[in-house]
Amino acid sequence: MADATVIDRIKQDITDHPVVLFMKGTPVFPQCGFSAAVVQILTHMGVKFKGIDVLSDPSIRQGIKDFSSWPTIPQLYVKGEFVGGCDIIREMFETGELRDFLAEQGIETRN
Numbered sequence: 001m002a003d004a005t006v007i008d009r010i011k012q013d014i015t016d017h018p019v020v021l022f023m024k025g026t027p028v029f030p031q032c033g034f035s036a037a038v039v040q041i042l043t044h045m046g047v048k049f050k051g052i053d054v055l056s057d058p059s060i061r062q063g064i065k066d067f068s069s070w071p072t073i074p075q076l077y078v079k080g081e082f083v084g085g086c087d088i089i090r091e092m093f094e095t096g097e098l099r100d101f102l103a104e105q106g107i108e109t110r111n
Contacts, residue, residue, distance in 0.1 A: 002063030009060065010067050014077045018107055019049035022064045023074040027051040034086035035074045041093045042076075046110025047102065079105050 014020050019042070025031030027039050027049070042049050054061035054073050061073070068075055068082045076083045078101070083089065092098035102109055 002059065002066040006059045006063035007067060010063055013050065013052060014080045017050040018079055018105070019047055020052060020077045021049050021074055022052050022054055022060070022077075024053070024055050026053050031055055032073075034072075037086050038074045038076060038089050041089060041098070044110075045093075045099065045102070047107060078102065078107060 021027070021035075021038060021042065023030060023032075023035035023038065025035055027043075030036035030039050031053075039051070052060065054064060064073070064075055065071055070082065070085060072085050074086055074089075076085075076089055083101070084092070089098065092101065099109055
């Protein structure tokens with residue numbers, strides 16, 4: 001289980017930024033296909049987000065899994081709420097549900 005300092009850092013990031021993606025790599029240089037797919041969806045939609053590279057910090061990599069009780073990376077948070085991983089985000093995007101959800105949360109998207 002992640003220590004309190006790691007959990008506090010995660011809570012701070014998802015509180016300070018409306019949209020946060022815990023991912024492998026960076027938004028400019030994703031290090032896995034799943035992270036790249038979510039970055040591509042968010043970028044396509046014009047969503048401003050903070051990417052957090054879990055590969056650069058093993059404690060965050062494990063800590064985010066403990067925090068969300070979700071075993072895989074990437075993980076998308078909107079307004080402090082865990083939305084899902086790659087498959088969920090992809091499905092929400094394809095059905096239009098992601099755009100609706102972001103609008104409900106007050107997150108601007110490109111039309």
